[in-house]
Amino acid sequence: MTEAIQSHRFPNGLVLVAEPMPWLDSAAFTLLVPAGCVHEPADCGGLTSFTCEMALRGAGPRDSRRFIEDLDNLGVEWSDSVSTARTGFSGATVAGNLPTALEIFADVVQRPHLPEDQLEAARLVMFQELRAVEDEPAQKVMIEAQRHYYPDPWGRPSQGNEEAIEAIGIEPIRRHFGLHYRPNGAILGVAGRLDWPELKDTVERLLGGWDSRQAPGVVDGVAGKKVEHLEQETKQTHIAVAYDTVPYRDPDYFQAWGAVGVLGSGMSSRLFTEVRERRGLCYHVDASYHSLLDRAGVFCYAGTSAERAQETLDVMLAVLSDLGRGIEAAELDRLKARIKSGLIMQQESSTARSSMIASDWYHLGRVRTLDEVSRIVDGLTPESINAYLARRPPRDYTIVTLGPRPLEVNIGVR
Numbered sequence: 422m423t424e425a426i427q428s429h430r431f432p433n434g435l436v437l438v439a440e441p442m443p444w445l446d447s448a449a450f451t452l453l454v455p456a457g458c459v460h461e462p463a464d465c466g467g468l469t470s471f472t473c474e475m476a477l478r479g480a481g482p483r484d485s486r487r488f489i490e491d492l493d494n495l496g497v498e499w500s501d502s503v504s505t506a507r508t509g510f511s512g513a514t515v516a517g518n519l520p521t522a523l524e525i526f527a528d529v530v531q532r533p534h535l536p537e538d539q540l541e542a543a544r545l546v547m548f549q550e551l552r553a554v555e556d557e558p559a560q561k562v563m564i565e566a567q568r569h570y571y572p573d574p575w576g577r578p579s580q581g582n583e584e585a586i587e588a589i590g591i592e593p594i595r596r597h598f599g600l601h602y603r604p605n606g607a608i609l610g611v612a613g614r615l616d617w618p619e620l621k622d623t624v625e626r627l628l629g630g631w632d633s634r635q636a637p638g639v640v641d642g643v644a645g646k647k648v649e650h651l652e653q654e655t656k657q658t659h660i661a662v663a664y665d666t667v668p669y670r671d672p673d674y675f676q677a678w679g680a681v682g683v684l685g686s687g688m689s690s691r692l693f694t695e696v697r698e699r700r701g702l703c704y705h706v707d708a709s710y711h712s713l714l715d716r717a718g719v720f721c722y723a724g725t726s727a728e729r730a731q732e733t734l735d736v737m738l739a740v741l742s743d744l745g746r747g748i749e750a751a752e753l754d755r756l757k758a759r760i761k762s763g764l765i766m767q768q769e770s771s772t773a774r775s776s777m778i779a780s781d782w783y784h785l786g787r788v789r790t791l792d793e794v795s796r797i798v799d800g801l802t803p804e805s806i807n808a809y810l811a812r813r814p815p816r817d818y819t820i821v822t823l824g825p826r827p828l829e830v831n832i833g834v835r
Contacts, residue, residue, distance in 0.1 A: 428788070438782050443614055448513070448613030450611045452609050477501060570720075600634065661722055663819040703724055742814075745811075757799070
């Protein structure tokens with residue numbers, strides 16, 4: 422049984438939200454700051470990731486080496502991430518070490534060194550990330566699908582581009598940090614073995630003096646072309662198909678999520694069954710749900726041989742068309758079983774739960790308990806999902822392909 426979720430907004434705008442999980446010996450945190458790719462100047466693609474990389478090269482009393490050593494000595498498993506709207510820092514450790522781990526990352530978001538003598542080393546890391554994308558065409562085609570589907574700047578890739586990374590100096594990094602690493606709009610999610618009053622006092626001591634700043638606005642541009650081909654001499658073709666759906670905060674979210682689960686989640690999904698299992702057209706196929714604050718998309722992917730790419734795309738589009746006509750009870754039952762397994766695993770992971778409660782607060786301004794999510798999932802029916810699909814069937818696709826030759830878009834062709 423999950424404990425009551427606690428939340429507190431500090432005077433500077435920082436929100437602390439926590440879920441005690443007393444049956445665990447660990448505690449985890451997820452700190453989201455409102456520094457995302459949408460705030461990069463148009464000619465500085467990758468600036469947000471570059472700033473994050475530099476912020477981790479020493480902060481407060483710790484230089485770069487001591488920063489790593491102190492986290493290792495505490496046994497903290499940590500990570501960082503950059504997305505469209507946020508930069509995130511996460512960590513998990515034994516519960517008794519949580520305050521010290523939070524202290525280290527409080528320095529990262531308030532007092533980073535941003536050392537100019539490590540700028541070139543950080544730049545090499547950025548180039549390696551760009552090359553990693555080039556070496557993973559499946560990742561590249563999905564990045565391009567988001568860039569074409571969402572209006573600029575909401576589809577910008579966090580990796581940026583080589584020309585911009587080469588030109589970025591220390592001053593743009595320091596300016597970006599100063600503008601966007603701020604407490605108003607920041608969220609700290611904590612889950613695991615914790616004492617709420619002690620945690621609140623600790624966070625107030627560490628982050629209560631963080632100065633708020635004016636929140637900059639974002640001006641929407643235009644989306645990319647609806648159909649795009651990226652030429653690459655290879656024996657494989659990678660296909661991405663995106664279409665509109667409701668964001669996480671929408672009342673219809675769980676209906677839409679259920680439809681996407683039937684479409685492309687797991688080995689019993691429609692895409693897997695039809696495209697791979699029955700026809701043997703590809704080595705991988707799936708569909709995933711991606712939500713920003715006020716817009717969202719369903720992104721389908723298939724990797725196949727160049728010779729079978731056209732048939733793969735045709736069958737994918739046919740499966741999407743069939744989904745608009747509704748799902749069956751057996752499909753929903755299998756999906757519910759997978760969802761319930763995921764909820765059980767969240768109860769055993771402070772890391773997963775800290776991330777989820779921070780994300781919930783960002784999207785909803787509150788947190789759904791696992792019990793609440795379980796009740797919502799239990800309440801899903803084929804009729805409710807089919808009613809949603811009747812209102813919002815898959816359509817108006819954005820299609821990006823990567824391979825030796827472009828494909829024809831034949832909607833509904835079997």
